[in-house]
Amino acid sequence: MPDVKDLRLAAEDAADLEVISAALQDAVTHVSELAFLPSTRRFACVVNRFRWEGEGKARKQNHERVRAGLHFENVLSARARNISQDKPDGVLNLLAIRFDELNAPSGVVTMVFSGGAEVQLEVEALEAHLSDLGLVWETPNKPAHDLD
Structure with a gap:
């Protein structure tokens, strides 16, 4: 494996957020890892991110x-659609933001997840931060999408 640095990205507009979205495509998480904190006006989540930036042209x-x-x-507010809050171990696969x-x-x-699930955040101004947390592991599985 090539030595890939931890990502640290910020977004203040739609173009910046597209970069974060690409880095998070096919990230997986549990419902319990999503949190809206109204007192601090923050929405946070922890995900298992596929390291697309570590993929080269050679098959691995x-x-x-x-x-x-x-x-x-x-x-300002957060709404979930097609996400069962009563199933904290439910798995969500992030497709795009x-x-x-x-x-x-x-x-x-x-935040668009597979199976029609979504989280919508009403924001006063866009400010997002993505940070790798250091725990890295190998997987034989590479996400693939049927383009038909």
Whole structure:
């Protein structure tokens, strides 16, 4: 495995968030790892991120995942759709994160998961941070998507 550095990314606009979204594509987490903290206006989650940046052109037998933390500041409200809050061990597979600006700089962040699940965050202004937490492990499984 090549020596890949821990990611530390920040987003303050939709283009920045696209970079974070790409880094988090196919991250997996449990429902219990998602938290809205209204008193601090923060939404946070911990995920197992596939290390896409460590993938080269050569076929590899082993790939890497890393624990990563993602949080959004300035969150006014959070809504979940098709996520069973009563099943904290439920697994969520993150596909993408979007930002729709409504009345600059406010807008809605949508975390899109497989199976039609979503988390929508109403934000006063976009401010997101992604940080790898250092725990890395090998996996023989590489996410693949049927493009049909």
